[in-house]
Amino acid sequence: MSTIIRELIAEPLDLPLWEPFKIATGTKDAALNVLIRVVLEDGTTGFGEVAPSPYTTGDTRETVLAVMDQLSSAVVGKDIRSWRGILNETRKLVRYQVAAHSGLEIAVLDAFGKSRGVALADMFGGVKKSVETDITLSLGTPEKAGEDAAKFIKQGFSKLKIKVGMDVQADADRIVAVRDNAPDAEISLDANQAFSPKDAVELVRRANARGANISMFEQPVRKDDFEGMRFVRDHCPLPVAADETVFTPEDALRVVREGVADMINIKVAKCGILGALEIISICRAANLGLMIGAMMESKIGLAASVHLSCGFGCFAHNDLDSVYLLKPFECEGGFTLDGSNFSVEGITGGTGIVYEPK
Numbered sequence: 001m002s003t004i005i006r007e008l009i010a011e012p013l014d015l016p017l018w019e020p021f022k023i024a025t026g027t028k029d030a031a032l033n034v035l036i037r038v039v040l041e042d043g044t045t046g047f048g049e050v051a052p053s054p055y056t057t058g059d060t061r062e063t064v065l066a067v068m069d070q071l072s073s074a075v076v077g078k079d080i081r082s083w084r085g086i087l088n089e090t091r092k093l094v095r096y097q098v099a100a101h102s103g104l105e106i107a108v109l110d111a112f113g114k115s116r117g118v119a120l121a122d123m124f125g126g127v128k129k130s131v132e133t134d135i136t137l138s139l140g141t142p143e144k145a146g147e148d149a150a151k152f153i154k155q156g157f158s159k160l161k162i163k164v165g166m167d168v169q170a171d172a173d174r175i176v177a178v179r180d181n182a183p184d185a186e187i188s189l190d191a192n193q194a195f196s197p198k199d200a201v202e203l204v205r206r207a208n209a210r211g212a213n214i215s216m217f218e219q220p221v222r223k224d225d226f227e228g229m230r231f232v233r234d235h236c237p238l239p240v241a242a243d244e245t246v247f248t249p250e251d252a253l254r255v256v257r258e259g260v261a262d263m264i265n266i267k268v269a270k271c272g273i274l275g276a277l278e279i280i281s282i283c284r285a286a287n288l289g290l291m292i293g294a295m296m297e298s299k300i301g302l303a304a305s306v307h308l309s310c311g312f313g314c315f316a317h318n319d320l321d322s323v324y325l326l327k328p329f330e331c332e333g334g335f336t337l338d339g340s341n342f343s344v345e346g347i348t349g350g351t352g353i354v355y356e357p358k
């Protein structure tokens with residue numbers, strides 16, 4: 001079996017959503033992603049994916065395709081058994097295009113795992129075979145939020161994440177509508193940087209005064225407002241999670257040093273898999289909690305995060321729900337889904353993804 005990389009292929013992957021998804025920074029009607037394939041000389045194929053997000057990671061489909069074009073010559077001809085060596089080199093060539101690079105990391109590791117016959121979850125430690133995800137309610141009216149909450153509970157979800165950041169009173173009304181329809185659910189919030197520190201605290205106060213019992217608040221204020229994050233943390237009786245604030249291991253170190261969050265939300269699109277491994281170590285050493293999230297990846301890219309989470313078994317909160325928002329399409333492997341549970345049982349190489357582009 002040859003372990004030499006023959007080809008790096010990147011191409012558009014259009015994925016329709018069930019319904020438009022609204023957060024504080026905009027609305028998405030479809031996911032205009034990029035499919036990445038790393039093909040070895042023996043035909044073994046590793047699959048990766050990037051879900052570009054101009055606001056969060058600064059990528060568009062065009063920039064991702066351009067980066068992959070640029071990296072091709074640094075990847076082709078290399079031996080997949082030196083996966084970290086290959087990625088160390090390519091990472092030097094694309095210092096700021098992290099999301100694009102993360103798609104390459106996923107494809108390289110998938111190819112490595114398939115070539116060596118080891119599932120990524122096992123390579124990361126094999127701690128768990130399955131993890132439970134939350135599901136996210138996008139911005140909208142309280143009525144719609146209440147209906148969605150009831151629907152998701154019926155489908156077997158027990159953790160609901162509510163996007164907030166419209167307006168303190170309107171958000172409090174939505175949170176209470178969700179609580180009324182999901183009395184036993186774990187409810188968390190994500191403002192995607194939308195609030196001032198005082199408004200964030202006020203939202204938690206008003207919602208909890210009406211019995212919301214919120215479990216966690218993600219990125220309440222601007223990503224670079226460290227003082228604001230600390231203010232929210234000091235004035236709210238719940239854990240604060242840093243999402244957009246942390247892209248790199250250096251960002252994670254700053255969060256630890258300045259004591260501005262209780263947990264960090266790792267996303268492969270923000271830091272790649274290599275960066276995720278370092279951030280996990282930093283959080284563990286500093287007694288910070290860990291959660292794992294995703295962008296609008298389909299099963300192809302999301303599989304890497306599911307394997308990372310199962311393999312380490314260290315994420316207190318899994319926010320891996322993009323597959324529920326996208327319409328299904330033909331794609332084998334990766335994981336199996338049962339309600340809110342992802343399982344990697346039976347995957348024997350890499351993420352196990354097999355996909356034939358149309």
Ligand SMILES: [Mg+2]
Nearest residue numbers: 190218219243
């Ligand atoms: Mg978030």
